Every structure is written in C-alpha cells, then in structure tokens.
Amino acid sequence: MAEKSAMTGGSKGTLKGFDMADVNRGNRPLSPHLSIYRPQLTSITSILTRITGNALLISALFIVWWFLAAATSEEYFNVANGVITSWFGDLVMFFSVLGLWYHTLAGIRHLIWDNAIGLDLPTAYKMGYAVLIGSVVLTVLTVVIL
Amino acid sequence: MRYLTDRKKAVGMGSAKTGTAHFWAMKVSSVALLLLVPLFVFTFGCALGGTYEEVMAYYSRPFPAIVAALTFIIGFKHFNDGAQVLIEDYVHGMAQKISLILLTCISYAAMATGVFAIAKIAL
Numbered sequence: 001m002a003e004k005s006a007m008t009g010g011s012k013g014t015l016k017g018f019d020m021a022d023v024n025r026g027n028r029p030l031s032p033h034l035s036i037y038r039p040q041l042t043s044i045t046s047i048l049t050r051i052t053g054n055a056l057l058i059s060a061l062f063i064v065w066w067f068l069a070a071a072t073s074e075e076y077f078n079v080a081n082g083v084i085t086s087w088f089g090d091l092v093m094f095f096s097v098l099g100l101w102y103h104t105l106a107g108i109r110h111l112i113w114d115n116a117i118g119l120d121l122p123t124a125y126k127m128g129y130a131v132l133i134g135s136v137v138l139t140v141l142t143v144v145i146l
Numbered sequence: 147m148r149y150l151t152d153r154k155k156a157v158g159m160g161s162a163k164t165g166t167a168h169f170w171a172m173k174v175s176s177v178a179l180l181l182l183v184p185l186f187v188f189t190f191g192c193a194l195g196g197t198y199e200e201v202m203a204y205y206s207r208p209f210p211a212i213v214a215a216l217t218f219i220i221g222f223k224h225f226n227d228g229a230q231v232l233i234e235d236y237v238h239g240m241a242q243k244i245s246l247i248l249l250t251c252i253s254y255a256a257m258a259t260g261v262f263a264i265a266k267i268a269l
C-alpha cells in the first residue's frame with residue numbers, strides 16, 4: 001500500500017508526509033535484478049572480470065608455492081615442480097593464462113572507461129568482443145611461444 | 147521525524163570518504179601490472195619446465211628475479227584491493243570484517259613468501 005501511493009505520488013508531485021529518502025525502503029527489487037535480466041555481453045564480460053580476477057588467487061598461490069619449494073631444497077622443488085608440470089598442473093596453468101589475459105584485457109577496458117571513453121553501447125560491445133577474442137588469441141600465442 | 151527535511155536525513159549518510167584512495171590505488175596497480183604481467187608470464191614461462199639447477203641459475207639473474215618480486219608485491223596488493231570489493235559486495239556485518247582481515251593476511255603472507263623465496267634463490 002505504502003509503496004503504491006509513494007509511486008503514484010512521485011509522478012504527481014510531492015505529497016504531504018512523503019519523503020524521497022524513505023521510498024519503498026526494504027521492499028524494492030535489488031540491483032542488478034539478476035532474476036529478470038536477460039544475460040548480455042556487457043553483464044557477462046563484467047562478471048567474468050570479477051571471476052577471473054579473484055580466481056587468479058589459486059594460480060598465484062600455486063606459483064608462490066613453486067618458488068618457496070625451489071628456495072627450500074631440491075627434493076621439495078621436485079615435489080612442487082612435479083605437481084605444476086603434471087597434466088593437472090598443465091590444466092590449471094592453461095586456465096590461469098586464459099583467465100589472466102582475459103582479466104588483463106578487461107582491465108584495459110576499465111582503464112579506458114575510467115576516462116569516460118567508450119561507454120556507449122556499440123563501443124562497449126565492440127570492446128567486449130575484443131576482450132573475449134583477444135584473450136583466446138593471447139592464450140594460443142602464449143602456449144605456442146612457451 | 148516528519149520535521150526532518152530530505153536533505154537533513156541524507157547528510158552524513160553518504161560515502162565513507164576513503165573511496166578515492168582505493169580507486170586510485172587500483173588504477174596505479176593496474177597500470178603497473180600491465181607492464182609486469184607480460185614480463186612475468188614470459189620469464190616464468192621460460193624457467194618453468196627446467197631442472198632444479200636451471201631454475202636456480204635463471205632466478206639468480208637480476209632481471210627475472212626483480213620482475214618476479216615486483217609482480218608478487220604489486221600483484222598481491224592489487225588482488226587485496228580487488229577482492230576487498232568482492233567481499234564488500236556480498237558479505238556484511240561482522241562476517242565482512244573477519245573476511246577482510248583474513249583477506250589481508252592471505253595477501254600479505256603470500257606476498258612476503260614470494261619475495262622471500264626470490265631473495266633466497268637470487269642471493
């Protein structure tokens with residue numbers, strides 16, 4: 001009831017006893033409305049930036065462990081090195097490289113956006129495709145070079 | 147309550163006044179990583195797969211060692227600042243405070259371990 005009168009009141013001008021700060025408090029849909037939004041390139045590339053950035057902790061800890069092992073002894077190095085160069089380690093490293101290049105390119109897009117450049121939809125979409133395709137290309141290049 | 151104006155209700159309820167420093171720290175570390183990450187990927191990629199002796203010799207050289215140390219320092223600072231935003235978005239109250247403290251512990255412990263290991267190998 002309160003929300004209905006607040007909403008109609010909003011369009012018809014200010015009502016007595018109604019103030020902006022309390023409109024619909026606690027009873028409104030929360031942004032970004034995940035349940036009713038159709039997935040779009042912009043939202044997918046945004047959440048992937050978050051997922052890759054945070055998931056890179058696993059890769060980073062793996063690598064620090066490898067360095068610590070190398071600094072400790074030859075036996076310990078062989079253990080860590082064995083894990084990282086196993087098929088499982090290769091898989092982790094492959095997805096780490098893919099995630100890293102994705103996050104790097106998405107990061108560049110953010111640095112560009114921060115200057116209020118490229119925020120219109122057509123440009124945002126172009127940069128979104130560039131980030132997705134670019135990260136695959138860079139990953140292939142990295143695998144080929146290394 | 148009905149004597150408070152909208153403005154009076156809003157004053158003091160706004161930003162925590164520290165967001166700009168966080169935003170700027172994120173920008174600085176991002177730009178630094180833009181240079182460091184490719185350097186690290188290709189130096190570390192060269193070393194990976196080598197024998198123990200080869201790895202020790204490679205990371206005794208100044209360039210790969212300094213690149214790795216800088217990547218750890220700036221990378222984990224950037225991770226700490228970035229993951230802080232993730233936690234602030236999804237975790238609230240006391241759980242948020244505990245998560246942020248744990249995050250800081252993990253980030254700086256990993257940073258220190260990485261730098262220590264590089265120093266021990268290089269020196």
Ligand code: HEM
Nearest residue numbers: 050053054056104107110176179180183225228229231232
């Ligand atoms: C060239 C390398 C990198 C660049 C250019 C870069 C850039 C960025 C930028 C601009 C943001 C802010 C995005 C936003 O405003 O929403 C960000 C977020 C983040 N970055 Fe990076 N980054 C890089 C590497 C890394 C690495 C190596 C890690 C992990 C160790 C990492 C972890 C994160 C995390 C956790 C976030 C927060 C994401 C979130 O909102 O949850 N980044 N990065």
